[in-house]
Amino acid sequence: MEQIQVMGVRGVPLIHEGDNIAAIICDRIELQDGDILCIASTIYSKAKGYTKTLTSIIPSERAQRLAKMNGEDPRFVQAVLDASADIIMEHPFILSELACGHIGVRAGVDQSNIEDGMVIFLPPDPMKAAWEIRQEIKDLSNKDVGVIITDTCGRSFRRGQTGNAIGWSGFHAIRDFRGDTDLFGHVLKITEEAVVDEIAGFANFVMGESNNGVPAVIFRNCPKWTGHDDLYFRNNEDITKRVLKKEWSQQVL
Numbered sequence: 001m002e003q004i005q006v007m008g009v010r011g012v013p014l015i016h017e018g019d020n021i022a023a024i025i026c027d028r029i030e031l032q033d034g035d036i037l038c039i040a041s042t043i044y045s046k047a048k049g050y051t052k053t054l055t056s057i058i059p060s061e062r063a064q065r066l067a068k069m070n071g072e073d074p075r076f077v078q079a080v081l082d083a084s085a086d087i088i089m090e091h092p093f094i095l096s097e098l099a100c101g102h103i104g105v106r107a108g109v110d111q112s113n114i115e116d117g118m119v120i121f122l123p124p125d126p127m128k129a130a131w132e133i134r135q136e137i138k139d140l141s142n143k144d145v146g147v148i149i150t151d152t153c154g155r156s157f158r159r160g161q162t163g164n165a166i167g168w169s170g171f172h173a174i175r176d177f178r179g180d181t182d183l184f185g186h187v188l189k190i191t192e193e194a195v196v197d198e199i200a201g202f203a204n205f206v207m208g209e210s211n212n213g214v215p216a217v218i219f220r221n222c223p224k225w226t227g228h229d230d231l232y233f234r235n236n237e238d239i240t241k242r243v244l245k246k247e248w249s250q251q252v253l
Contacts, residue, residue: 002221008206009216017049022136025216031137036146036219038203041122041166042113043215044129044149050121051114052079066090076111079119083107089244100126101232102166103241104153122151126167134169146170150200150207156240163204165196165231173197176227195225 009029015021021044025037045051059067059074063081067074069091077094081087084096084107096107108122123129126149134147149167154160165173177191203217235241 004222005218005220006202006206007218007220008214009218010214012043012213012215015043015046015215017047017051019047020136021047022133022140026137026140029218031141031143031145031218032220033144034146034220034222035143036148036171036199036222037133037137038148038150038163038200038207038217038219039133040207040215041108041126041129041149041151042110042120044123044133045120046114048123048129050123052119052121054079054117054119057119066094070094076109076119079121080106080109083109083121088241095244097241098122099124100166102126102151102164104151108151108153108166122166123149127169128167130167130169144170148196148200148203150203152204161204163197163200163202163207165200168196168229171196172225172227173229173231174227175225192227194231195227196231 007029009025011028012024021039031037054073054075057075057078059078060081063078064074067077070077070093080094080096083098085099086097087094088097088103089095094106095103097103098107102108102122110120111118114120130147130149134145137143137145137147147169148165150163151166152161153164155162173194173196175193175195177188177193180188182188199219199222206217207214233241
């Protein structure tokens with residue numbers, strides 16, 4: 001197997017609404033069939049106009065209550081509520097589930113890497129976003145690449161953030177080892193590797209979190225894998241979400 005290459009796409013300008021992300025990337029690096037392209041959700045959202053000025057947001061009573069409880073701007077809190085399909089926890093921070101199934105602090109709404117006085121939202125349909133970028137790259141370069149839309153998230157039980165995949169296209173999210181055997185011939189019964197998140201995490205390491213200016217990363221020579229796209233737990237499977245919601249509802253009562 002060839003060595004996996006990891007290359008940051010450099011020279012990407014500040015993105016504005018209407019910019020063509022696929023064209024900008026194709027102009028700056030020569031893609032090959034089979035490459036996996038990781039793109040920070042921030043630049044996709046900026047290009048598509050998934051942003052708002054804080055001055056345009058009118059906070060509800062709930063937003064004002066949560067803002068006071070958590071020490072945040074009520075307008076920002078309202079943006080979080082607007083982006084959330086479900087609120088799992090309200091304090092000490094808002095933990096939200098989005099319509100796409102992704103769960104994140106403050107619904108992934110962010111005020112970094114954007115002009116002062118503005119907020120930026122995650123793509124409302126990140127799977128479609130990844131598919132669109134992939135098709136646009138194929139049209140521009142005639143190359144068949146995989147695409148991952150990434151976001152930075154915290155983790156339960158551990159300090160620090162890492163990159164997660166919120167949308168992907170061109171491969172399966174999960175590498176399924178169930179039914180295979182280990183080195184000792186034991187049949188694997190539960191092993192499912194979240195390859196899409198492993199790649200997103202390393203991409204985040206290359207991108208950096210401050211002013212590196214590397215919003216896209218190419219992975220080359222990744223081996224093929226088989227599996228499925230059932231990345232998110234269903235409600236009856238997600239023990240952590242169930243416990244958090246129960247704990248929070250009991251505190252409210």
